[in-house]
Amino acid sequence: MLDDYQDLIDELLGTPKIFRDLLAKAGEGVPSEALALIADLRDRDRVVLDRLQRMTRETSPHLKALPDAETVAGQRTAAPGDAGDLIASFDIARGDLVSLLMNLTIKDWARTATRDVGDIVTLADEVERHVEFDEEQVDRVRAALG
Numbered sequence: 001m002l003d004d005y006q007d008l009i010d011e012l013l014g015t016p017k018i019f020r021d022l023l024a025k026a027g028e029g030v031p032s033e034a035l036a037l038i039a040d041l042r043d044r045d046r047v048v049l050d051r052l053q054r055m056t057r058e059t060s061p062h063l064k065a066l067p068d069a070e071t072v073a074g075q076r077t078a079a080p081g082d083a084g085d086l087i088a089s090f091d092i093a094r095g096d097l098v099s100l101l102m103n104l105t106i107k108d109w110a111r112t113a114t115r116d117v118g119d120i121v122t123l124a125d126e127v128e129r130h131v132e133f134d135e136e137q138v139d140r141v142r143a144a145l146g
Contacts, residue, residue, distance in 0.1 A: 005109055005124065009101050011131050016091050018138055023083050026145050034144040035080035038090055040072045041137045045093040048130045052100055055123045061113040063121065069137065101127065
């Protein structure tokens with residue numbers, strides 16, 4: 001069971017390097033769409049961190065549905081800015097999330113919350129969903145970079 005949780009953490013740990021490598025390969029010609037997708041993932045990391053913290057601190061947390069990638073893309077209000085600054089802020093957001101995960105107990109991974117869709121989700125399920133979103137977002141960034 002611990003190995004499964006460590007695998008989730010390891011997958012999240014790998015993404016910043018993937019992004020740094022992809023951006024280095026692209027050089028100066030990084031499309032703004034690729035940067036926006038990275039910014040979307042950084043922002044989602046921050047939201048997921050808050051959700052997981054609530055699940056570990058509150059007795060009966062309720063989680064609202066997270067928007068899918070297309071909805072997030074349609075709600076963008078600002079350009080992502082400089083690639084270096086973006087990667088630095090992504091590293092911080094991902095580091096905060098991974099730090100929380102590394103300090104969870106087995107009991108924490110089993111904590112639950114209710115969701116808008118009427119079911120109950122464990123913290124482990126929430127992390128697994130985020131890892132899946134992460135993998136899809138990496139694929140979207142690769143596609144945006146050509």
